[in-house]
Amino acid sequence: MSNSRARGWYVLLILPFLGLLYPPLYSRHDPELFGFPFFYWYQLAWVPVTAALTIVVYRKVVHR
Amino acid sequence: MSAVTVAHDTDGVTLAVFLVLFGAVTIIGFVAARWQRAKAASLDEWGLGGRRFGGVITWFLLGGDLYTAYTFVAVPALVFGVGAQGFFALPYTILVYPLVFVALPRLWTVAHRKGYVTPADFVRGRFGSRNLATAIALTGLLATMPYIALQLVGIQVVLGTMGITGDWPLILAFAILAGYTYQSGLRAPALIAVVKDVLIYVTIIVAVIYIPGKLGGFGHIFDTAGAALTKKDPPGALIPGTTDAQVAYATLALGSAMALFLYPHALTASLSASSATTLRRNAAVLPAYSFLLGLIALLGYMAIAAGIQPSGPNYAVPDLFAFMFPSWFTGVAFAAIAIGALVPAAVMSIAAANLFTRNLWAEYVNPNMTDEEESKVAKIVSLGVKLGALVFVIVLPTKYAIDLQLLGGVWILQTAPAVAMGLYRRMHRHALLAGWATGMIVGTAMAIDQNFKSSVYPLDFLGLHINAYEAIYALAANLVVSIVGTLVLNAMKVPNGPDSTAPEDYVAPVDAGGAPLPATADEDQRAGRFVRPAGSGARTGSGP
Numbered sequence: 001m002s003n004s005r006a007r008g009w010y011v012l013l014i015l016p017f018l019g020l021l022y023p024p025l026y027s028r029h030d031p032e033l034f035g036f037p038f039f040y041w042y043q044l045a046w047v048p049v050t051a052a053l054t055i056v057v058y059r060k061v062v063h064r
Numbered sequence: 065m066s067a068v069t070v071a072h073d074t075d076g077v078t079l080a081v082f083l084v085l086f087g088a089v090t091i092i093g094f095v096a097a098r099w100q101r102a103k104a105a106s107l108d109e110w111g112l113g114g115r116r117f118g119g120v121i122t123w124f125l126l127g128g129d130l131y132t133a134y135t136f137v138a139v140p141a142l143v144f145g146v147g148a149q150g151f152f153a154l155p156y157t158i159l160v161y162p163l164v165f166v167a168l169p170r171l172w173t174v175a176h177r178k179g180y181v182t183p184a185d186f187v188r189g190r191f192g193s194r195n196l197a198t199a200i201a202l203t204g205l206l207a208t209m210p211y212i213a214l215q216l217v218g219i220q221v222v223l224g225t226m227g228i229t230g231d232w233p234l235i236l237a238f239a240i241l242a243g244y245t246y247q248s249g250l251r252a253p254a255l256i257a258v259v260k261d262v263l264i265y266v267t268i269i270v271a272v273i274y275i276p277g278k279l280g281g282f283g284h285i286f287d288t289a290g291a292a293l294t295k296k297d298p299p300g301a302l303i304p305g306t307t308d309a310q311v312a313y314a315t316l317a318l319g320s321a322m323a324l325f326l327y328p329h330a331l332t333a334s335l336s337a338s339s340a341t342t343l344r345r346n347a348a349v350l351p352a353y354s355f356l357l358g359l360i361a362l363l364g365y366m367a368i369a370a371g372i373q374p375s376g377p378n379y380a381v382p383d384l385f386a387f388m389f390p391s392w393f394t395g396v397a398f399a400a401i402a403i404g405a406l407v408p409a410a411v412m413s414i415a416a417a418n419l420f421t422r423n424l425w426a427e428y429v430n431p432n433m434t435d436e437e438e439s440k441v442a443k444i445v446s447l448g449v450k451l452g453a454l455v456f457v458i459v460l461p462t463k464y465a466i467d468l469q470l471l472g473g474v475w476i477l478q479t480a481p482a483v484a485m486g487l488y489r490r491m492h493r494h495a496l497l498a499g500w501a502t503g504m505i506v507g508t509a510m511a512i513d514q515n516f517k518s519s520v521y522p523l524d525f526l527g528l529h530i531n532a533y534e535a536i537y538a539l540a541a542n543l544v545v546s547i548v549g550t551l552v553l554n555a556m557k558v559p560n561g562p563d564s565t566a567p568e569d570y571v572a573p574v575d576a577g578g579a580p581l582p583a584t585a586d587e588d589q590r591a592g593r594f595v596r597p598a599g600s601g602a603r604t605g606s607g608p
Contacts, residue, residue, distance in 0.1 A: 013162040020155040021318055023310035027303050035283030039303045040362070043154050047355045050158050054165055054348040062344055 009060040016050045068371045070383040074227035078386075081395025082226065082402070085263070086237075089256050089403050093244030096251040106435035107181055107442055110249035111418045112336045115176065121254050122337045122346050125411070127353045128257030129333045130157075130324060132211075133218030133405035134469075136264070136360055141377040143364030147293040147300035149309060151361050155317035157354040160324045165347035168325065169340035170487045170570045176335075177569045182415075183331050183483045184423040190486050192561025193493035194427060199500050200479050201423035204328040207476040208416045210468035211327075212453040215409040217378070217462055222398045225382035231458050237402070238409075242450045245410045246443050250336055253410035260407050263400035265356065271366075271397070272359045275388050279369050289365035308531035312520040315532035323477040323535060326484065328415035329408060340572050409450070417446035467516040471508060474519070474535040478503035481546045487570065493561045495549025503542030510534040 019025070026042040033041040108114060117125060135153070142150030171186065180186045183204065188197035216234060223233050244252045276282050286302065293300035304310050324330060337343050360381075367374070367384040374380045385397045421442040426433055433441065457465060482496045510521045511534055522531045553560075 010166065013165065016158055016162060017318075020159060021314045023304060023313050027305065027310060029303055032283070035281055035286060037286055037302060039148060040151070040286075040358075043151070043158075044355065044358050046155070046158050047351045047358070050161065051348055051351045054161060054351075057165070058344055058348055062341065 007061070009057045012053045012057050015053060016046055019046055019049075067373050068383075068387055069373050070225070070379075070387050072225055072227045072375075075386075075391045075394070077391035078395040078398065079226055079228075081392050082399045085259075085396070085399035086402060089259055089406065090240050090244070092255050092259065093240070093252040093406075094247060096244070096248040096255045099251050099255065105439050107418065107421065107438045108179075108435075110439045111181055111414055111442055112332065113250040113254055115336055116338050117254060117336050117342075118338050119342050119345050121258075122333070122342050123349060124257040124261050125250075125254045125336065125407075126330070126333045126346060127350060128253065128260050128404070128407040129329055129411045130160075130350075130408075131264075131353050131357060131404075132215060132408040133401050134211075134214040135357070136401055136404060137218050137221055137378050137381060138214075139357065139361050140364035140367070140381045143361045144367050144374075144380040145296075145300065145364075145377050147289070147302055148304045149300070149313060150364065151358075152313050152316040152320070153361055154354060154358040155314075156320040156324070157357055158351060159317060159321035161347045161351055161354075163321060164325050164334075164350075165344055167484055167487055168331075168334050168343050168347075169572075171331070171483075172335060172337060172340045172343055173572045174487070174565055174569045178565065181335070182419045182422050183326070183328065183479065184419060187482050187486060188423070189564045190490065191482065191493040191496065192563065193497070196482060196493050196497050196500075197423055198427065199497060200482055201419045203475050203479050203500070203504070204419050205416055207472035208328055208412050208419075209449065209453060210456070210465050210472055211329075212409050212412045212416075212449065213456045213465040214469050215405040215412075216453060216457040217465060218405040219402050220457070220462075221378050221382055222401045225379060225386055226398060234458070235454065237406075238450055238454050241406050241409060242413075242447050245413060245446055245450075249439075249443075250332070250411065250414055253407045253414075254336070256403065256410075257407045260400065260403045263396060264404055267397040267400045268356055268359055270393065271363060271385070271388075275363075275366050275370075275384070278388060279366060285362075285365050285369040288369040292368050308522070308529075311531050312533065315536045316519065319477060319533040319535040319539070320473060322480060322484075322539075323473045326476050326479050328419055329412040332415040332418060333411055409453075413446045413449045413453075414442075416449045417442040420445045420449075467511075470516065470519050471511050474507035474511060474538055475504060477535045477539050478507065478542050480539060481542060490560070490563060491546050492550040492553040492558070494558065495546050495553055498549050499542040499544075499546030502545045503538040506541045507534050507538030510537060 020043065026039055028039060029037045031038055036044075139150060139153045142153075144150075171183075174180065175186060178185075178189055180189065182201065184197045184201035187200045188194065191197075216238065219237055220234055223229070276285055279285055290302035293302060301309070304313050325334075334343055337346070363381050363384060367380040370384060370387060372380055372383050372387065374383045382398065382401070386394050389397060421438055425441055425445075426438065430437075478500050481491065481499055485491070511519070514521060514534075519534055520531055521534045521537060522529070523537065524530075
């Protein structure tokens with residue numbers, strides 16, 4: 001089993017933590033999107049991104 | 065904008081829609097007992113639904129379980145009151161799923177192999193320590209009880225907005241809940257969760273399309289709310305501006321995410337999945353609920369923009385609905401919240417009952433229970449737990465339930481080194497117990513020092529000023545004691561307890577197929593106290 005290579009994909013799951021746990025990155029009002037300040041739409045955008053990353057890891061690690 | 069006070073009068077149409085939906089759910093709850101039922105009575109059947117829930121039901125059950133009615137009321141109430149700080153609920157519920165994806169399939173697999181029903185069962189087997197398992201079980205019980213009480217608060221708020229006051233309607237609603245949980249076990253909330261989630265999705269999607277349309281769009285809502293927040297005392301903010309606010313935001317999100325999946329009710333719903341793969345798939349699709357929660361949080365701003373003046377912060381969203389929606393749809397929305405309280409309350413009481421039965425009653429009172437006796441004890445305890453929560457809410461002010469639930473999050477995170485890290489590393493049992501005690505004391509002391517007014521604690525330490533979630537400090541103290549203690553005890557050659565799990569118990573070889581693994585008699589034998597009398601366990605026969 002190429003376990004170590006498969007495990008590398010788990011690194012993708014660290015991205016949401018980096019993107020969300022450092023608020024200075026997104027504590028801003030602009031640019032707005034559909035009337036939403038950046039602070040709000042940026043965090044909402046992480047929902048589909050995290051889901052997509054999880055699906056990638058699932059495909060690569062589990063469902064080969 | 066002009067101030068709006070919503071009168072809490074009874075609207076016949078709203079009440080009728082509410083009662084019809086509530087009644088339908090009651091019938092589903094009782095009929096659920098017949099669904100996929102096995103012949104033998106056991107805790108695996110009652111308390112985990114036979115560990116046979118597939119992907120779709122697991123999605124509804126976990127979603128219905130983690131996003132409680134209280135969440136739907138309290139998160140927008142917090143955003144209504146303080147602004148951006150309340151929005152931490154979004155990153156929190158995003159970050160929980162990568163954690164679930166990585167850790168819970170391991171826990172599911174070892175629990176399935178060894179017949180573990182509760183997190184304390186796992187700790188008992190992994191560390192061979194009765195004291196540590198008892199500590200984990202008591203923490204779970206302490207953290208869950210006020211959480212159940214808060215579900216009642218959710219129902220109370222909705223009933224109050226409909227002009228229904230007094231304790232009897234609440235007692236009746238909980239008696240119905242107790243009745244079908246007793247009869248159907250985890251199958252009742254699993255089926256009701258489907259109805260609950262459909263109602264919640266419909267309500268929120270309608271709300272975020274219909275209400276902004278009436279209020280002049282999202283841009284206007286944010287502008288109005290931003291202006292109104294600065295005038296509050298203490299002032300709120302649309303964007304967290306200070307370093308203190310940002311550190312608090314990030315630590316609340318991280319601490320809550322780590323705490324959420326350690327709650328007994330989250331683990332109960334996870335262990336009821338039919339395979340580890342079911343859980344992994346769910347971790348990818350459950351964030352749909354997080355998106356919903358983010359939108360729900362914004363209802364707080366809509367309430368500000370609509371000029372709602374609620375009698376208490378918890379009434380912000382119910383008042384907004386009653387003010388904005390036609391009567392019949394207000395009935396749908398209120399039913400969604402009330403039914404939303406029933407699912408988690410049922411799963412929580414089952415989780416608490418499982419903990420009590422397996423880790424206190426079987427451990428200290430009657431170790432020789434048959435499967436049938438075990439499920440009987442758990443069913444009775446589930447009634448007791450709900451009665452306790454009911455008395456709590458009726459006799460004591462709501463404030464106590466909220467304070468204790470806040471503490472519950474701090475407490476449950478202190479089980480992380482034994483339960484979550486225990487899936488990977490084996491620290492010393494005495495060190496883990498000492499670390500747990502340290503974390504509990506530090507977290508509780510900080511909350512008391514803050515007079516329960518905030519879950520964030522300002523600390524000046526080594527010239528640093530930190531303003532973080534109490535649970536994070538407590539976990540840090542817990543980890544320092546656990547790790548240093550383990551190094552010292554190992555160096556002194558103090559024997560650690562026996563480990564009844566083997567490395568291969570955590571990884572399922574045929575995992576990708578999604579089929580449940582039958583446990584073998586040999587595996588049960590190695591698990592020590594979890595030996596099942598031959599032929600009486602439904603679990604041994606549940607394989608494909």
